[in-house]
Amino acid sequence: METMMLGVYKIPEITINSGIDWLGICGIVLTALIVVLGTWTTIKNFKNTTLSQEAVAEATSNRQFVHIKAENVAKNRQEWINGLRSEISNFISACFDVRSVYLNQSRPTGLVPELFEDFVTVENLERELKSKLIAAQGEARRCLSLIELYINPEEQASIDLVKTAQEIFHRAGDTSFNLTWECDDLVKIAQGILKCEWERVKQMV
Structure with a gap:
């Protein structure tokens, strides 16, 4: 039996590569x-969107506030118009009532004051007319x-209105007026x- 011998002439080298994988690190x-x-962009876009929405909401709120304020002012002015119109109408009516009472006072009653019944009637009538006049x-x-x-009081038209109304009031009982x-x-x-x-009210709404 032949004997085979294996000879090792050189010990194999084991190489360990301990170098840095720059490609992997770069990745x-x-x-x-x-x-x-990506995160920064998302945050920035979210912030910009939020600020934009807040600006839009604030602008909308301001417009609504201005509109509501204008509507309230217009409503108050409309009530002012109706109030002045009503009081002028009532004033004219009251002045004609004053004139009517004065005319009734100057009108002969046809009664004879010498009679007691007529005297009482005349006295009651005068009292009634005086009460109506007051x-x-x-x-x-x-x-x-x-x-x-x-x-x-600073507008000329308003000054003229009051001046005319005062004259009417003081002379309502004057039949020559x-x-x-x-x-x-x-x-x-x-x-x-x-x-x-x-016209001012229409410009407000």
């Missing part, structure tokens, strides 16, 4: 940068006061004021 770093950049004058004075409070004519002038002045105010 990891690049991936991290992409993630960070009530009519009081109503006219009330309306005149409201008109004076409604108007702007053309009450109808003066009341027509009062209405014309009031119409100019109300028209001007109505």
